[in-house]
Amino acid sequence: MELKTVGIPRGMLYYRYETLWKTFFEKLGAEIRVSDSTTHRIAERGMSLTIDEACLSIKVYFGHVNELIGKCDYIFIPRICNFGRNRDMCPRFHAMYDVARNMFRNSGQKFLTCNIDVLGGEGELKAFLSLGQSLGCSVKSTLGAYKAAKKEEQRVWKKKVQKQKRLLEKDVLKILIAGHDYLIEDSFIGKPITDFLKKSGVLPISAGIVDRDTALKRSVDMSPTCKWQLNREIIGGIGMYKNKIDGIIFLSAFPCGPDAMVNELMLRRIDGLPMLNLILDGQNGTAGTETRLESFLDIIRFKRGLL
Ligand code: SF4
Structure with a gap:
């Protein structure tokens, strides 16, 4: 694909999927732009953009989305509903992409998403294949990028768990x-x-x-x-x-x-x-x-x- 910049807000599931997302997009030839660490200013901006009833994490997250507006071709915000039975995500994760698109509708910014709703027949692999398609990549290269990203994710996570086990001793x-x-x-x-x-x-x-x-x-x-x-x-x-x-x-x-x-x-x-x-x-x-x-x-x- 033609080189694209994908922005990732440093908030919410970024902390869980940093390795998976970065490796996947990089393998597809994209440049990654992650918003900076949260400052008081980013948090304040997020609070001013969101309704009072939103949780602090979501408020901060939209401050990060705001930081990336106009600085990348796409901002990536997945829609994640569940990973199966009794494995639900909080409703905020279902709606983040749609809220962001509506919030910044006049900015001209493009957003990128994928759906994970295992109970509805949409698993992670399907979600990543659709992401590759949105970026104009072939199924073969998307699959290769996804497999490499999963492997790297598992390696990094295992290392993190081992490190904490050593600290516990x-x-x-x-x-x-x-x-x-x-x-x-x-x-x-x-x-x-x-x-x-x-x-x-x-x-x-x-x-x-x-x-x-x-x-x-x-x-x-x-x-x-x-x-x-x-x-x-x-x-x-x-x-x-x-x-x-x-x-x-x-x-x-x-x-x-x-x-x-x-x-x-x-x-x-x-x-x-x-x-x-x-x-x-x-x-x-x-x-x-x-x-x-x-x-x-x-x-x-x-x-x-x-x-
Ligand atoms: S679980 Fe939902 S409401 Fe709670 S902090 Fe996370 S996103 Fe916010």
Whole structure:
């Protein structure tokens, strides 16, 4: 295909699919442009573009989409509904592409999407084949790019999980962060929290960095009825890591429906570990959050006999 620039907003599923998406588009000869890490300005812009009822993650995401307008041939926003039975995605992921197209309808910007709706007969392979077609690539080259991207994705993910397993063996205070990677890894939302923990000599461990198939199976022990794919991976991760950590921070974005329900359930189900429920709305600054974190760390140190 003729060289095209594909823009990827640094938010939401970018943190899950960075390797898959980048490798796929690069193998097809596209140039990738990812928006910069979230700043206060990007977050503010996203908040001004979206309705109050949207969750903080979505608000920040549209700030990233805005950053890419006019700077690439296409902005890639997938529509992801489910990965099968009881493996649903939050409705925000169904609608992001359509909302973005409507939001920036007068900009002249082109968008690129694909549908993943396994229950409706549209799996990942079909989605990627349609993406290749939208970019004018042959089935053969699209298939080759997809296979290479899947292989690379698995390699990188395995390495990430192994690295976290090694961290879990360290003899230091460890706190499990139970939250979406798009919250934990975002420089404006979750990074100040993990940085604060590290500065305090505590190792943050992410519940979502886990063998996902095993976590999905384990999630049933914690909640047999939870149907949200991403939450199931996180609660499965809690089950797998809970004997190796000193406390849990539930991190969510206001007003997230799935997290509100699932985290409340976890807080009631898990015994014997200090837990903190942090709900971020992007307006609270860091001072209040740091005070809560300090008190939480004191509880953990006291429990461990370190105070
Ligand atoms: S799961 Fe929660 S944080 Fe994630 S997109 Fe849905 S409402 Fe937002």
